[in-house]
Amino acid sequence: DAGVIQSPRHEVTEMGQEVTLRCKPISGHNSLFWYRQTMMRGLELLIYFNNNVPIDDSGMPEDRFSAKMPNASFSTLKIQPSEPRDSAVYFCASSLGTGRNTIYFGEGSWLTVV
Amino acid sequence: TQLLEQSPQFLSIQEGENLTVYCNSSSVFSSLQWYRQEPGEGPVLLVTVVTGGEVKKLKRLTFQFGDARKDSSLHITAAQPGDTGLYLCAGVRGGNTPLVFGKGTRLSVIA
Numbered sequence: 001d002a003g004v005i006q007s008p009r010h011e012v013t014e015m016g017q018e019v020t021l022r023c024k025p026i027s028g029h030n031s032l033f034w035y036r037q038t039m040m041r042g043l044e045l046l047i048y049f050n051n052n053v054p055i056d057d058s059g060m061p062e063d064r065f066s067a068k069m070p071n072a073s074f075s076t077l078k079i080q081p082s083e084p085r086d087s088a089v090y091f092c093a094s095s096l097g098t099g100r101n102t103i104y105f106g107e108g109s110w111l112t113v114v
Numbered sequence: 115t116q117l118l119e120q121s122p123q124f125l126s127i128q129e130g131e132n133l134t135v136y137c138n139s140s141s142v143f144s145s146l147q148w149y150r151q152e153p154g155e156g157p158v159l160l161v162t163v164v165t166g167g168e169v170k171k172l173k174r175l176t177f178q179f180g181d182a183r184k185d186s187s188l189h190i191t192a193a194q195p196g197d198t199g200l201y202l203c204a205g206v207r208g209g210n211t212p213l214v215f216g217k218g219t220r221l222s223v224i225a
Contacts, residue, residue, distance in 0.1 A: 004156075033212065035215075041217075042202075042215060042216065042217030042218060043157070043202065043215040043217075043218075044215075045212055045213075045214070045215075048212050056212070091156050091157075093156070097210065098210040098211065098212050099144075099145075099206050099209060099210045099211065100144070100145040100147070100162055100164065100206050102147075102159050102162070103159070103213060104159075105156025105157050105158070106156055107154070107155055107156055108154075108155075108156055
């Protein structure tokens with residue numbers, strides 16, 4: 001079975017440019033999460049969706065970040081404009097519900113903003 | 115402030131040694147999970163513990179949930195190079211709230 005699929009795997013962009021990260025969750029999963037991982041702050045939850053509806057976006061750093069889930073099989077995380085401090089690994093993950101249910105992570109999108 | 119504190123942050127040991135890593139909080143969790151993350155990949159679930167005092171074994175790995183459900187430990191017996199990775203604990207405060215992760219313990223097992 002296909003796991004969580006993220007694209008791109010690696011992106012290098014210049015400060016000020018728009019970045020769009022994409023995610024396809026595991027089929028049948030109704031919860032989708034966007035995390036950001038850095039050495040300094042570890043794995044931080046940015047936003048999560050239940051049944052395509054954003055439930056909690058309190059982890060989104062600022063207005064430059066936005067996320068959408070137009071349907072059950074696709075989500076995007078957009079950064080506009082990007083800044084060097086946005087450099088991190090961004091993970092998408094999905095699960096069947098929240099709480100103690102297992103979360104399945106994608107391989108991550110490695111973003112470098114120069 | 116970090117809800118889940120993991121220690122040590124880094125650990126480098128020789129193959130065959132035993133080790134224990136810790137996950138501590140001042141908050142109570144309804145369940146706690148341990149994940150392992152290898153370089154270039156996402157975290158993968160190892161175990162979920164839900165009952166205070168619970169002990170689970172996964173081959174050479176032993177996981178324990180504290181009696182008060184505020185802390186957990188992971189003990190590895192006879193570590194092998196394949197155990198190298200970032201070990202993350204993650205907790206659920208209750209209900210359908212999402213997981214909160216610690217920063218992890220980065221383990222390196224040298225052959």
